[in-house]
Amino acid sequence: MATEEVVNLHAEAHHDAHDEHHPETFLTKYIFSQDHKMIAKQFLYTGMFWAIVGAFLSILFRLQLGWPDTAFPFLETILGKWAEGGKISNDFYYALVTMHGTILVFFVLTAGLSGTFSNLLIPYQVGARDMASGFMNMLSYWFFFLSGVVMFCSFFVHTGPASGGWTAYPPINGMRDVAINKGSGLGLDLWIISMALFIVSVLLGGLNYVATILNLRTKGMTMWRMPLTIWAFLFTAILGILSFPALLAAVVLMSFDRLAGTSFYLSDIVVNGQLLSHHGGSPILFQHLFWFLGHPEVYIIIVPAMGLVSEVLSVHARKPIFGYRAMVFSLMAITVLAFLVWAHHMFVTGMNPFAGSIFVLFTLIIAVPSAVKVFNWITTIWRGNIRLNPAMLFAIGFVSMFISGGLTGIFLGNSAIDIPLHDTYFVVAHFHIVMGVAAFFGMFAGVYHWFPKMFGRHMNDTMGYIHFYGTLIGAYAIFFPMHFMTGIPRRYARFDSFEFANNFGGLNKFISIVAMIVFVLQLMFVLNVVYSSLRGRRMKSLNPYGATTLEWTTPIEHFHGNWAGEIPEVHRWPYDYATNGQEYITQTTPLSEDELAH
Amino acid sequence: MTTILGIIIIVCILLVIFYVARTVELTKELKGEADDTESTSNVQGYLMLGFLIAFFIGITWSSIYFIPKMLPAPSSVHGVEVEKLFNMTLFFTGIVFVVTHIVLFWFAFKYREKKGAKAYHFSHSNMLELLWTAIPAVVMLVLVVKGLVTWLSIFPDTKTLTKDTMVIEVTAQQFKWNIRYPGVDKDFGSRKIDTAHIGIATPDVWWKNELGIDWTDKASHDDFFADTLYLVKNKPVLMKLGALDVLHSFYLPHFRVKMDCVPGVPTTFYFIPNESTVEKRKLLSKLPEWQKINPETGLPKYATFNFELACAELCGRSHYNMQRYVMVVEQAEYDAWVLSHTPIYAAVEKAQNDALAKLNGSETSNAILSDSLKVAVDSQLVVELASNEVVLEK
Structure with a gap:
């Protein structure tokens, strides 16, 4: 039984014999840091910055959707020519939705989520002093940072940012100098450059995660003794390494079309009565390449959240995760199937109906491992002794969101039902709940849970509770009613051109108001993170939750190398809760004589 | 001013929550209850x-x-x-x-x-x-x-479709639908995608043959454009879909029809409308929601109900505005509707004759159509043609 050790905050820890690193300057410690913990913080802060930007964009276009005929003078103040007379121009409306999608999907839920927690937890939980390559890890962050700078710049160019949808489908995005869409000029050039840099970042990070997990596990840390977080990060990294290059290929070929006059994605295009010279390509090819990344991408977003939530649920329910191996196998199944379902985004592109049926089959099969995970999470909290702190609440909220959003996927994955639902608000509701809100809930659970590990201080729980209930109720109030807008096309700047689409004016106002409230609540979360990291209640014990995993054996104060002495040896699996009459047994506790190794 | 006021109010609310929350936590800490998670x-x-x-x-x-x-x-x-x-x-x-x-x-x-409660060890069950x-x-x-x-x-095999299947060609472009009917011969004139057929020299002419219709194909001579999509009740229809510039998606929400229109890649969608517009209005008149009075028209909503055609794939700044009505009618009404249209060929022929007459200052009736398409025509033509049945733009 691990009694809670009182922390020894001696400065000697820094100068321990095992700390073989060079003296650190401000630049190497805080800016070009190669320490996984610092890089995790950098990813977290950058991710939070982008989350605010991305969410703010959504507030702007919710103003348009809620009050399409009202002028908001302040919009002209901040947006200038994009909102003349206080009304957002159509061009800029589409730029807003495009950038909202790009930023949230890539910068926040890929880099912000995976970057933060893979970096923080992989070395900690497998028992490594740092990532396999600290230098590559640093590059990974700075490529991400650079890609963000380029993307941010695109807001200030004369064409405006990219406005052809976050999926960047050609031909609207595939032709540079043809006047079919404003944002498809310089704005999209910057978008492509930014994405290329981002892909480099993902690959550098991903290779590092895989290498670290496979090679740097401490003594006794067999694969089957890894916490589910690590399994999740491993599969996420594999998904990223295998799928992001397809996007790189797709955007590079598109650049050739745009800049060099090739015809990979373009054929028989008539603009202003003139036939362009592009001939023989297919816009559908781009969609195949894009979704070969794009679908695994949604798992890149949700799988790490699943890992974090599995861990949080188990720790705070004080129970072993139910069906550890089933959880790993279901993750594995999801990872494999993730590569076999991409064309379910393309059922109505005119693809061969037989090909469509294969994708229906694989898509609906994914529901099986997903269901297994949900049932296992619920069984995990059954008969627990559940500590309902903000981390645990967000983990439970994650399960709720994952159920609600996952079930609507069964409608959309069935091609016949997808015909009327495709590109309508039903889809918007589905993916926002299942990969937007759910992934955010996983991320929040992670931040609240590991905050003491990151900053040596606790977050303010009261604000955490307000944040949780506000976000849970708000997210459902925003996205649940969107299911009733089945059949209303998405990406419409206004709905009054159509009788069939013009029924939900009141609902749109309601959603916009709730979205603003939820946005302000997220600012409160940011305030909580920033304040608590500087002034929060100090962490007094090494292992405040009574958790079993290795990160809670490291000293509170961070230093490069993680453990002052030897890296502890692991003797058992990470979920020995409520075992042998003890509340928990840490992974470092040797087996007792009558115990079988797990 | 209101903006600044709004921001100040939001900041104040945040600060109030923040200070209350901080006080709550500090009080707990002082009482030594900070780690008491049970309550x-x-x-x-x-x-x-x-x-x-x-x-x-x-x-x-x-x-x-x-x-x-x-x-x-x-x-x-x-x-x-x-x-x-x-x-x-x-x-x-x-x-x-x-x-x-x-x-x-x-x-x-x-x-x-709960204090003293123990979690139940239950780690797996195959x-x-x-x-x-x-x-x-x-x-x-x-x-x-x-x-x-x-x-x-x-998706039936399009080769096995029965003879009575209607075929309608819809070609989307920013931001309108070109709805082409095959006319009385039920056969479309072929289209040639090359610079000899697409477009004509003057940019200010309202119709540029963007579809590349081949006038040497006699079947094209009775084809006509419509601004409303007319369908016949219970008659199968095969939509031949395409796009000129960017992706569009042919979406008929009431018929649960959706298919992308892709430049360079033809697509089709086959379906059978089984309710006419008139019948649908009658059915809807029984529902309370549809009995509500529309304040704009002063009529109940069901009375002005119409099927609609929309675009469902982001195609640019006016994506939300590609609206066309769809009418489902009985066969007789449809036949009369077909006859009420002037074929494109005849309209263009008339236009070129008028233009030539204007250029030559005398009546000329035997000009060759394909040449005349390249003849410069002044913008007055637009006005003349607008009075014709062929109306392309609303």
Whole structure:
């Protein structure tokens, strides 16, 4: 039984014999840091910055959707020519939705989520002093940072940012100098450059995660003794390494079309009565390449959240995760199937109906491992002794969101039902709940849970509770009613051109108001993170939750190398809760004589 | 000013919450209760239960309120099948949704932290895993089989279509639909995608043959454009879809029809409308939601109901505005409607004759059409042609 050790905050820890690193300057410690913990913080802060930007964009276009005929003078103040007379121009409306999608999907839920927690937890939980390559890890962050700078710049160019949808489908995005869409000029050039840099970042990070997990596990840390977080990060990294290059290929070929006059994605295009010279390509090819990344991408977003939530649920329910191996196998199944379902985004592109049926089959099969995970999470909290702190609440909220959003996927994955639902608000509701809100809930659970590990201080729980209930109720109030807008096309700047689409004016106002409230609540979360990291209640014990995993054996104060002495040896699996009459047994506790190794 | 005021108010609210929250935490710390998670868990347990109840009330209320506002029942043969499949999926997923949510939040409440309580060690059960792998697998299998039967029935082999199938060609472009009918001979004139056929020299002419219609093909001579999509009740229709510039998507929400229009890649969609516009209005007149008076027209909503054609794939700044009406009528009415149109060929012929007459200052009747298409025509032509039946732009 691990009694809670009182922390020894001696400065000697820094100068321990095992700390073989060079003296650190401000630049190497805080800016070009190669320490996984610092890089995790950098990813977290950058991710939070982008989350605010991305969410703010959504507030702007919710103003348009809620009050399409009202002028908001302040919009002209901040947006200038994009909102003349206080009304957002159509061009800029589409730029807003495009950038909202790009930023949230890539910068926040890929880099912000995976970057933060893979970096923080992989070395900690497998028992490594740092990532396999600290230098590559640093590059990974700075490529991400650079890609963000380029993307941010695109807001200030004369064409405006990219406005052809976050999926960047050609031909609207595939032709540079043809006047079919404003944002498809310089704005999209910057978008492509930014994405290329981002892909480099993902690959550098991903290779590092895989290498670290496979090679740097401490003594006794067999694969089957890894916490589910690590399994999740491993599969996420594999998904990223295998799928992001397809996007790189797709955007590079598109650049050739745009800049060099090739015809990979373009054929028989008539603009202003003139036939362009592009001939023989297919816009559908781009969609195949894009979704070969794009679908695994949604798992890149949700799988790490699943890992974090599995861990949080188990720790705070004080129970072993139910069906550890089933959880790993279901993750594995999801990872494999993730590569076999991409064309379910393309059922109505005119693809061969037989090909469509294969994708229906694989898509609906994914529901099986997903269901297994949900049932296992619920069984995990059954008969627990559940500590309902903000981390645990967000983990439970994650399960709720994952159920609600996952079930609507069964409608959309069935091609016949997808015909009327495709590109309508039903889809918007589905993916926002299942990969937007759910992934955010996983991320929040992670931040609240590991905050003491990151900053040596606790977050303010009261604000955490307000944040949780506000976000849970708000997210459902925003996205649940969107299911009733089945059949209303998405990406419409206004709905009054159509009788069939013009029924939900009141609902749109309601959603916009709730979205603003939820946005302000997220600012409160940011305030909580920033304040608590500087002034929060100090962490007094090494292992405040009574958790079993290795990160809670490291000293509170961070230093490069993680453990002052030897890296502890692991003797058992990470979920020995409520075992042998003890509340928990840490992974470092040797087996007792009558115990079988797990 | 209001902006600044708004921001100040938001900041104030945030600060109030922040200071209250900080005080609460500090008080706890002073009392030495900071690590006492049990009392908060108790409160949170009840809140979880409260959320569960509020959640289901909210869902029930919003369903009652919003379902009547949703799209009316499908008006096509396959649409009815799709609706059945949707409802079947809703049945299975609805059960899972309700049961898992009740269990999830009930457990969070029931097993909230209590002093001295011990969690029950239950780490795995192969029996349970097998059970909840097998049951979803079977349900999915049922949905896949039913789904694929429906899906494959929606896409028949276009070669085996019966003679009475109508064929209509729709070519989308920013931001309008070119709806071309084959005319009385029920045969489309061919199109040639090359610079000899597409476009004419003067940019200010209203019609540029962007479709590349080949006038040497006699079948093209009775083809006409329509600004409303006319369909015949219970008559199968094959839509031949295409796009000129960017991706569009041909979307008929009431018929549950959607198919992308792709430049360079032709697509098709086959369906059978089974309710006429007049019948649909009659059906809707029985629903309270549709009996409401539309303040703009002063008529009940059902009286002005129309089927619509929309674009469902982001195509640029006016994507939301590619509206056309769809009329489903009886055969006789359709035939009369067809006859009321001037074929494109005749309209263009008249236009070029008029133009030549204007240029030469005398009547010329034997000009060669394909040449005349390249003749410079002044913009006055637009006015003349607008009076014709062929109206392309609204």
